[in-house]
Amino acid sequence: MTEAALRVPVGLGHSLREEVFRQGRHEYVALGLVASATLAGGETLLLRRIFTLPEDEYVDAPGHDGAWRGAAMIPAIEAAVDGGLGLVVFHAHAHDGPPRLSGDDRESAGRLLPMFAARVPGRPHGSVVLSRSHAAGLIAMPGAPAREMTLDVRWLGASIVDWRAGTEPRSSDSSLAFARQRLVVHDRGQLTLGGARVAVVGLGGGGSHVAQQLAHLGVGELILVDPDRVSRTDLHRLVGMMTLDVLLRQSKTRMIRRAIRRIGMGTRCETVTERIPGPVALAALARTDVIVGCVDNLHARADLQELAWRFLIPYVDVGVNIRAIKEPEPHGPRVAIGGNVLTLIPGGFCMWCSGFLSKEKLATELRGPDRSYFENREGEAQVVSLNGLVASQAVTEVLQLFTGFGGTGVGLSDLALDGRPGTQRGFRKLDGVRGTLEDWGAWRRPDCSFCNSTLAAGVVAWKTPR
């Protein structure tokens, strides 16, 4: 059977499951609006929004587990037409193991899918049944007839929860190498790490730590992205760098790849020496499971977040900034050391929601009217131990995403900070003088125009103008 993939943002997955697994006198359905893109798992549906049907729109229909008035679908269909999005009808069979579409499901999909395609041509449409561990459906990809498919489903939440259509990865024989981290990672988590593909963007003081720690953890593949070559001023903080690299003007990607090979955990490396968001870098990043950004400017952060939100890829961002205090107190600190570790789960708060990014901050970063006048921050103060502090936290965040050692829920409440509903953890601020990394919390703003336009947007769907 053909396979496709479905990705679901944090919060939306919880709502979807609550609706379709609801107990009642009939089966419940949810209508999902989806974009699509070709990602690591092949053709991937990206869930943007769901519509539920009011109870009084369901009708009694002998021989059917769930039936509803066609007019009840109008709001969802109109939203799909407006947004140029595909429509997927979700329902559930409440058991473990792979679900099968019933004859009733096929007959219903046979009526609905051509109607959806007529209303929103050129987009994928489908009917999907969820069990408690797997998913299958009839999916009509653009330009192709509907086919029965099993689906890999990725639920984003406190961790990445994957429902795999195919066989689960088998245990590896490298258990001795990872024996001391088994208590945290578990065998299944180690297998997940071994199959994971993580991008590290920016291989300076932060990125050099991050990439090597990920290799030590046992991450299977790293995408190393940095256009620069090393110089003598990097030697004090790039972990793994040698004096010889300065003489050879070694590229940062090659230098880190060499360091990772020497660790010997079998991590594969793909190197990209193109600046974000060039087309090669963009294509490589779209295939990753998690992106770690260790970049030194807000514009690059905005680009990485856009990519992460479009394709529903968790994004961890780190940065350190050190400033001299103009008139320090006697015996007081002479520098202010700030920084951040942001764990951005698509569907939760973004950099715009939290105020980390703003149009004013982006404008301040420029000397002129647009991005081509970007002011390079090369030469700013950096210290290896401070880079290492935020980098280690970022790697721990990646570890949590893949192994769920701190929890695995897919609802926004599963990300709540210290039991404060509505306030999500994941916005950590560094006070480098005190040596603390405090979780400030943040929340998704319902009116965030970035989230509303970009979350699960995939690649734009071009239409022939009428």
Next chain:
Amino acid sequence: MTAETIEQAIRDLVAAYGDGVRTAHEGIRTLVRVSDVELPPGCQPSRTPMLIVFDRDQAKPIPHVQPEQLLANGRAPRSTSTQIVGGESWMQFSFNIPWAEGQGIIRFIAAARQRFAQDD
């Protein structure tokens, strides 16, 4: 920029470029992709897809070409930046191209193309 201006521009583009025109919407932006625009002799490549972004918050359309586009003099244009638009990489250039709502999109594109023949 008004919705009527954007609709007229799309009609003009379809009249000039026919089947090579595609549109999409993202938030308040209308994206128009022209599949094949000829650039002045010497440009590398000599033909490019062009993306024109109509943003109701911006005074004029924003043209983009494919990244790595070179000028007729063989050099990379200055004052450019690569950006993500519609999930794809595009090169935006900050050439000062005159725009008046009444002058029409075709003249605007012609002026944009001509800037690739200049030296900066």
